[in-house]
Amino acid sequence: xxxxxxxxxxxxxxxxxxxxxxxxxxxxxxxxxxxxxxxxxxxxxx
Amino acid sequence: xxxxxxxxxxxxxxxxxxxxxxxxxxxxxxxxxxxxxxxxxxxxxxxxxxxxxxxxxxxxxxxxxxxxxxxxxxxxxxxxxxxxxxxxxxxxxxxxxxxxxxxxxxxxxxxxxxxxxxxxxxxxxxxxxxxxxxxxxxxxxxxxxxxxxxxxxxxxxxxxxxxxxxxxxxxxxxxxxxxxxxxxxxxxxxxxxxxxxxxxxxxxxxxxxxxxxxxxxxxxxx
Numbered sequence: 710x711x712x713x714x715x716x717x718x719x720x721x722x723x724x725x726x727x728x729x730x731x732x733x734x735x736x737x738x739x740x741x742x743x744x745x746x747x748x749x750x751x752x753x754x755x
Numbered sequence: 756x757x758x759x760x761x762x763x764x765x766x767x768x769x770x771x772x773x774x775x776x777x778x779x780x781x782x783x784x785x786x787x788x789x790x791x792x793x794x795x796x797x798x799x800x801x802x803x804x805x806x807x808x809x810x811x812x813x814x815x816x817x818x819x820x821x822x823x824x825x826x827x828x829x830x831x832x833x834x835x836x837x838x839x840x841x842x843x844x845x846x847x848x849x850x851x852x853x854x855x856x857x858x859x860x861x862x863x864x865x866x867x868x869x870x871x872x873x874x875x876x877x878x879x880x881x882x883x884x885x886x887x888x889x890x891x892x893x894x895x896x897x898x899x900x901x902x903x904x905x906x907x908x909x910x911x912x913x914x915x916x917x918x919x920x921x922x923x924x925x926x927x928x929x930x931x932x933x934x935x936x937x938x939x940x941x942x943x944x945x946x947x948x949x950x951x952x953x954x955x956x957x958x959x960x961x962x963x964x965x966x967x968x969x970x971x972x973x974x975x976x977x
Contacts, residue, residue: 737781737845737847737867737884737915738781738867738868738869738884738914738915739758739760739779739780739781740779740780740781740869740882740884741760741764741765741777741778741779741913742777742778742779742780743764743765743772743773743774743777744772744773744774745773746764746773747764747869747871747910748760748761748763748764748765748868748869748910748911748912748913748914749760749764749867749868749869749884749910749911749912749913749914749915749932750758750759750760750761750764750779750913750914750931751758751759751760751845751847751867751913751914751915751928751931752756752757752758752759752781752820752845752846752847753756753757753759753846753847753848753849753928754756754757754823754846754847754848754849755848755849755850755972
């Protein structure tokens, strides 16, 4: 079921009028290594 | 171009940075391939140049990263490129946002991040981002926080939260992951004087709305 949701999400994103493609959006997180830990982030532009 | 994340990913509550510099890794298009961007960023230098702004109270950190000129990308001096294919494909336009007062409960959302604290690392590569689906469970206009019915874990902090706007079915940034809401179970054995508290992930998460991110972005040096 989770896979169905995931692929439904990706297919919907492909119809988005923004510059994001389905692949970009699905992988739009940035992995941040800070010291010994890690977290997430994302890039934006204006 | 800016990096957005949660403040607590980079520093403790006393505003002490976990490290002077950070390593950023992101993947192009298909995250199952090895095409990726890696950068080393000096936070101390960015701070001096007023290109790094944060607010511990709202848990938002923003870092000006690069600018685009004539179709190319100019990285700021505190950014060291380790590996890159030359173009950013996973940038989000800041125009594609929905503020907290535009949201409604039950709206459908997705988080994208790196919950590296999850186990079964032998079965999955947690250096790749994972998407999770959820809904807006509540909107707290007193604290201006979004509560999501969408489990997040250590490593998700700072990750983007995307809304499926029901009016046009398009995708918008609504904020970033700040923390999960804990469920605490207290017990006490009065006969022996023992007590204990177990803390679990309730499945609810606190989302910092894009409104606070915009505030910090407006403070960046130009």
